[in-house]
Amino acid sequence: MPPVLEFEDISKEYNRFMGSRRVVALEHFSLEVQAGEIFGFLGPNGAGKTTAIHLAMGFMRSTRGRGRMLGKTFGDARARSRVGFLAENVALYHRPAEQLVRFYGALNNLKGKLLKSRAREVLEAVGLDQEARRNVAKFSRGMQQRVGLAQALVNDPELLILDEPTSALDPVARVKIRSLLLSVRDAGKTVFLSSHLLSEVELVCDRVAMLNKGRLVKLGKTSELLQSGQEMEIVARGIRAASFPGASAADGAVRFAVPVSQQKSALERVWDLGGEVVSVNPVRHSLEQIFLQVTGQQPEQSALGDGG
Template sequence: MSKTPGGIAIEIQGAAKRFGGSKGRVAVEDVGLKVTVGSVHGLLGPNGAGKTTTLKMLLGLVGPDAGEFRILGEPNGPTARAYVGFLPEQPYFPPLLTALELLTLHGRLSGMASGDVAVRARELLDRVGLAGREAERLAKYSRGMLQRVGIAQALVASPEVVVLDEPASGLDPVGQRDVRNLMMELKDAGTTVLLSSHQLSEVEAVCDEVTILNRGRVSAKGAIDDLLNVAGRTSVRARGEARSLPAEIQALMEDVAVSGSVWVFSVPDSTVRTVVDLLDDSGWAIESVLPKRQSLEEYFSRMLERTESEVVS
């Protein structure tokens, strides 16, 4: 294992957890996951898919029935957790503490010196838009402010690995944009991010790779481009005054969308040269020619419709 780019930051193998004894409900079964150092990895799945249980096992909150969990090469335990910052879904904090006291607690638990924590805490509170509110008790914070202070506590010890469970939950659009920018900043700084989220647009925008869980098992995993690009088809975007495309193209095209004078459609890869020439000869302006890509939402919906027999490990 390596902490350098390309190494493995998080590795889960054969994770399994059943709640309620041997005849209880299977929450997670044979889940595997690898997150590359410096990447942003999305963990997706519908409610009850096993995302939170997987994260809890990784972070030592729940004891697994089986499986191996490693963070930067260290088996899960206090040493491994020293590398991690964690934002739980719907973070709650002791309401009678102030934001500064909360960050001081978390910094000191991570081994930071008191003086360093104070400086870092003020810097982070400023970064998440809570400058000037550090002495207020958390009981007075709104849901969005608690989410922001939660992000600050996750980052207080400058972790090499950040695990975020629904980080944009409870935030307004501006806050959601800030969280997205923050994740990109973390990535640029070489920090590894494991992101569990229901917001597929957010995942699609920031993640390099995703793992999709369904019914406690891994349903799909891989680079997001590999999952979303539609093999063998190319998307063409063209602008023209004609009311229809040349007949030869109409015979080839699928997924047609028209908006004013702009047409977007897909054609087989092998016909792209011919289609481009036909458009050009007919006076159409070609705006883009790109590999056809479905949205993560489309992919996710189709994947969930598959039968359990198609689930891969």
């Protein structure tokens, strides 16, 4: 099955200050997103995430390389009719929510009863059915973001491209949107999710790509990335924490990590010391730890924020 979204060795450079300075936003960037997955797209500010998304949507032209979305070259208007897009810092015309969603639906070739019913359905899906007649200018930023998501969903897209979709949402709305994304995936659609909320990405994404300074630095299944495979965590009782370097004690149990190669000897040592092994599991890293590692940033320097 051909990829839904495909970047092929794409580079993008901007001219700044009347062309005197060139800024490289993306460099030899290649990526394939397969149908039916939720794909997480991560990177610090200025990494090139939004540039990559804007290239896919045809808002920009690449300096080198090419890409395809739903089998069509980037920028093809027919392909966009099968795509839903939510921009970072959503900006919408000021009019009643339902009218606005219908306007965007009509721009995606929906009409008549179907357009009307889809507009209602998506507003209900994002929890704004009671506010459908209110002008979006009077909405909070979180509510506007939900209207933005509704307009992205109105055409029942095969590919949903979301740039920071939950940044302004409260925890309840975030949970709702998370389950909405999972239901979109379960319906066989693809979600391309750029977010700086790593915990969200960890929860919903099947695969993730990490971008740093315009280059792809990590790509893989979320479950595999989180599971290092290099270290095992051993939890034991009846021993002292001081017996093992780096061990910590809590609730009567001692917890420590050892390289896979030393797992057997560590277990034997626990037993030799008269201890009882409670569990042995591969060490799991959080996406945040992996992110900081691959971007070479210290926690205090890390700026997983808007832009990118």
